[in-house]
Amino acid sequence: xxxxxxxxxxxxxxxxxxxxxxxxxxxxxxxxxxxxxxxxxxxxxxxxxxxxxxxxxxxxxxxxxxxxxxxxxxxxxxxxxxxxxxxxxxxxxxxxxxxxxxxxxxxxxxxxxxxxxxxxxxxxxxxxxxxxxxxxxxxxxxxxxxxxxxxxx
Amino acid sequence: xxxxxxxxxxxxxxxxxxxxxxxxxxxxxxxxxxxxxxxxxxxxxxxxxxxxxxxxxxxxxxxxxxxxxxxxxxxxxxxxxxxxxxxxxxxxxxxxxxxxxxxxxxxxxxxxxxxxxxxxxxxxxxxxxxxxxxxxxxxxxxxxxxxxxxxxxxxxxxxxxxxxxxxxxxxxxxxxxxxxxxxxxxxxxxxxxxxxxxxxxxxxxxxxxxxxxxxxxxxxxxxxxxxxxxxxxxxxxxxxxxxxxxxxxxxxxxxxxxxxxxxxxxxxxxxxxxxxxxxxxxxxxxxxxxxxxxxxxxxxxxxxxxxxxxxxxxxxxxxxxxxxxxxxxxxxxxxxxxxxxxxxxxxxxxxxxxxxxxxxxxxxxxxxxxxxxxxxxxxxxxxxxxxxxxxxxxxxxxxx
Numbered sequence: 001x002x003x004x005x006x007x008x009x010x011x012x013x014x015x016x017x018x019x020x021x022x023x024x025x026x027x028x029x030x031x032x033x034x035x036x037x038x039x040x041x042x043x044x045x046x047x048x049x050x051x052x053x054x055x056x057x058x059x060x061x062x063x064x065x066x067x068x069x070x071x072x073x074x075x076x077x078x079x080x081x082x083x084x085x086x087x088x089x090x091x092x093x094x095x096x097x098x099x100x101x102x103x104x105x106x107x108x109x110x111x112x113x114x115x116x117x118x119x120x121x122x123x124x125x126x127x128x129x130x131x132x133x134x135x136x137x138x139x140x141x142x143x144x145x146x147x148x149x150x151x152x153x
Numbered sequence: 154x155x156x157x158x159x160x161x162x163x164x165x166x167x168x169x170x171x172x173x174x175x176x177x178x179x180x181x182x183x184x185x186x187x188x189x190x191x192x193x194x195x196x197x198x199x200x201x202x203x204x205x206x207x208x209x210x211x212x213x214x215x216x217x218x219x220x221x222x223x224x225x226x227x228x229x230x231x232x233x234x235x236x237x238x239x240x241x242x243x244x245x246x247x248x249x250x251x252x253x254x255x256x257x258x259x260x261x262x263x264x265x266x267x268x269x270x271x272x273x274x275x276x277x278x279x280x281x282x283x284x285x286x287x288x289x290x291x292x293x294x295x296x297x298x299x300x301x302x303x304x305x306x307x308x309x310x311x312x313x314x315x316x317x318x319x320x321x322x323x324x325x326x327x328x329x330x331x332x333x334x335x336x337x338x339x340x341x342x343x344x345x346x347x348x349x350x351x352x353x354x355x356x357x358x359x360x361x362x363x364x365x366x367x368x369x370x371x372x373x374x375x376x377x378x379x380x381x382x383x384x385x386x387x388x389x390x391x392x393x394x395x396x397x398x399x400x401x402x403x404x405x406x407x408x409x410x411x412x413x414x415x416x417x418x419x420x421x422x423x424x425x426x427x428x429x430x431x432x433x434x435x436x437x438x439x440x441x442x443x444x445x446x447x448x449x450x451x452x453x454x455x456x457x458x459x460x461x462x463x464x465x466x467x468x469x470x471x472x473x474x475x476x477x478x479x480x481x482x483x484x485x486x487x488x489x490x491x492x493x494x495x496x497x498x499x500x501x502x503x504x505x506x507x508x509x510x511x512x513x514x515x516x517x518x519x520x521x522x523x524x525x526x527x528x529x530x531x532x533x534x535x536x537x538x539x540x541x542x543x544x545x546x547x548x549x550x551x552x553x
Contacts, residue, residue, distance in 0.1 A: 039484060045212070045249040045340045046204060051474055052339075053484045062405035069366040071490045144343045147492025148483040 003095075003126040009083045011124060011131050012099050016079035019152065024064035032125050032132040033057060039153055041118075041140040052140075053152065060152070072150045075107040077115065093127035094134070103153060116142040116153055162508055169542040171513035171523075173530050175502045177541050178348035184450040190536050191429055192217035195388075196298065196305040196318045198431040198444045199223055203302065203336040203463060204250065205231065209267055212250045215446050215454070216306060221295060222246050222256075223304060226267040231299060233306045234269045234292040245292070269294050301330035303442070322390035325425050328416025329435050338474060339459030341483050343492075348502075349430060349445045349453040350533075351495040356424070356432040356443075357529055359393070360514065360521040364494055367486045370402040372422070381520045389428030389532030391525040398422050398436075409437035409476060412469055414462070426525060428532055439477045451499050457481065457488075509542075 011030060018027035031037075037060055039053040055063060085098040098121055105115035118140040125134040138153050165172050177183060199214045200223055211224040213236060220236035222245065238245050243260040246253070255272065256265045264273035269292035274280065277287065296307040298315030301323055305315050312318070323330075345352060355361060362368035372378055381394040397420045400406045410419035417423070417437050425433040431444040440460040445453050459477035461470055480487050501507050512526040530541040540547040 043340050046337060047250055048338075050339055050341075051478070052341075052482050053478055054471070054475060058405065065405075066366065066403070066486075070486060071364060071493060073489060073493070143341055145341075145483045146343055147345060147496065148343075148485065148489040150484070150486065150489060152484075 001129050003131050005086050005088075007131055008086055008095055008097055008124055011133065012081055012083050012097060012120065012122065015120075015133065015136075016081045016101070020077055020079055022151075024067075028057070028061060028064070030133055031057065031136075032134045035133055036135050037138075037152065038136070039138040039140060041143050043143070063150075063152075067150055070150050073105075073147075075105060077151065078104045078106065078112075080104070081120070090126075093125065095124045095126060095131075097122040097124055114142075115149075116140060116145060118142065118153075164542065165509055165511060165513075167511075167513055169540065170527050170531070172509045172511050173541040174544055175505070175508050175510060176544055177530075177533070178351055178499070178502050179450050179505070180545065181450060183537070183539070183544055184348075184447065186537060186539075188217045188447065190538070191533060192447065193308040194312050194536065195429055196307045196312070196315050196427075198303050198427065198442065199233070199306050200304050201302050201335070201337045201442070201458065201460065202231065202299060202304060203334070203460075205304075207252060209252050209254045210250070211246060211253065211267070213246050213248065217308060217446070219308060220244060221306065222292075223297070223306070224267045227254075231297055231304055232268065233295040233297040233304075235295060237293070238263055239271060239290040239292055240274075263290075265292055301326065302335055303330075318388055319390070319427065320386050320388070322386040322388075322392065322427060323425060323433075325384075325392040325395070325423055326433055326435060326440075329414050329423065329440065330433075332415035334463040335440070335460050336463035337458045338461050338470065339477055339482065340456070342454060342456040343483075344448060344452055344454050345492055345496060346451055347453055347492075347495045347499045348450055349447040350529075351498055352445055352453055352455055352491075353426070353430055353432065353529075354526065355491045355495060356426055356434075357391070357525045358512075358514075358521070358523055361491075361494065364490050365487050367403065367480055371398045371400050371406075372396070374402050375399045379520050383518045383520075383522060383524050385524065385528050389529055390426060391528060392423075392425045393520065395421050395423045406479075411438070412472060413437045414440065426529075428529065434481075436476065436480065439473045441477065441481045451503060 015030050037055045040051050043050050081099050081101040083099045087096040100119050102117040103115045104112050106112040121137040123135040125132045197216045200212045204212050205225045208225055208227050211222050214221050221233050222236045223233045225231050236244050238258040240263045243258055245256045245258050262275050266272050271287040271290040274287055298305050375398050377396050381396055383391055383393055385391050400408050408420055413419055421437050423435045434441045442458045445455045447453055461473040512523040514523040516522040518524050534541045
């Protein structure tokens with residue numbers, strides 16, 4: 001199956017919409033079985049990289065499954081993503097996709113504010129009948145997430 | 154029974170040691186006094202030695218509204234200076250961390266070294282008439298001490314030594330933090346909409362653990378949870394006896410039995426509180442230290458650090474990091490719940506909705522006793538010269 005650049009953009013955008021809608025099953029369905037998901041940021045305080053979340057399929061599935069048990073941030077997240085760069089390696093059926101994003105949080109009073117900004121660095125597997133995310137690194141510029149969040153970014 | 158306005162505003166009919174006035178969280182005058190009488194006269198954790206590992210490394214931090222530079226000199230001694238140029242007070246260093254043999258103020262190019270000496274003043278001759286010279290314009294040095302790799306500072310030159318102040322309060326983590334070199338691998342901070350004491354209360358009592366899905370399952374359902382006892386130390390510090398927690402009570406979670414830190418058993422949990430604002434927690438394989446800096450009565454900068462073993466393999470570090478992030482990171486399962494709960498308290502206290510907080514659990518100093526809360530406010534009252542149950546109108550000599 002030929003995967004067009006538009007299909008890769010669609011995959012990234014769907015990942016954002018499914019997270020916005022808390023549709024965890026649909027979100028996980030965008031990933032390959034052997035995926036890795038990571039949230040990272042550089043710390044000017046430590047002068048080194050940090051990893052703030054690292055999960056595989058069982059880990060992320062477990063995380064989503066327990067969300068209803070937690071006291072979580074109420075309101076909505078809205079992710080805005082711009083697929084900035086697609087680098088295809090058709091001989092190996094994968095593509096590196098770089099997306100800039102920001103996340104707006106709107107609280108229960110309807111007040112919106114910037115929650116986070118950064119990049120998605122994705123490796124997309126194009127070998128199957130549809131493209132799937134094999135690795136996603138969420139590279140955060142924002143290092144102050146307020147009291148924190150239970151939800152992937 | 155619900156209460157009338159008068160009943161609500163009347164102090165609870167209990168010992169004055171068993172409640173605090175909400176004014177301790179909201180009053181501007183008390184806040185300003187706290188900076189002088191509590192914050193500036195006690196030893197403050199500012200960083201870990203691993204954050205300034207090399208000669209000339211520095212960290213810029215803030216304590217009680219004062220910007221500070223913590224640095225390792227070329228004699229391997231860690232010193233701290235007020236981060237204000239001795240000329241006209243500009244910040245000398247402006248990045249959170251770095252390495253610099255000389256510190257050159259961007260404004261007028263006065264220069265300093267890592268011992269706080271002024272080493273250059275452009276066109277110094279113009280000061281001859283006034284008597285200003287390099288040798289009388291050094292930076293203000295701040296008392297600095299280190300215990301178990303933790304760097305503490307004290308803005309008061311007359312305060313007791315760090316060793317006298319801490320005493321034996323770190324004995325519960327001497328083996329964990331003092332056996333091998335440790336290293337900070339995680340740092341994050343935020344400003345919470347809370348009074349600084351409200352944040353620390355989440356580390357001074359355990360019965361808010363009902364709030365946490367993780368703690369309800371991992372801790373509260375574990376053998377011995379309720380049988381631990383608090384140990385108190387002079388100057389308001391405290392610790393809770395260790396216990397082993399059951400991480401597998403949460404489906405899909407694994408035990409913390411591989412690579413426990415020195416001195417720790419598999420799945421063991423330890424906690425130490427250093428008055429007034431630093432908390433040390435160890436969950437078998439990883440350590441967290443959090444500390445706070447007040448900004449206003451209802452805004453507090455909180456910093457969190459995750460600590461592992463220096464020089465360990467990538468594989469070991471990944472395990473410790475994942476254990477840290479699972480509970481404590483900004484995407485950890487517990488952090489938001491604590492932050493949200495105390496912001497809910499502040500939201501009610503802000504407008505004077507609730508005049509008193511009750512700290513009246515008495516259970517023979519067992520796990521859910523409020524004894525450390527009462528100890529904290531007794532120390533606060535002593536230093537403030539005001540009783541926490543009635544800080545505005547109460548007798549200056551009354552204690553809490």
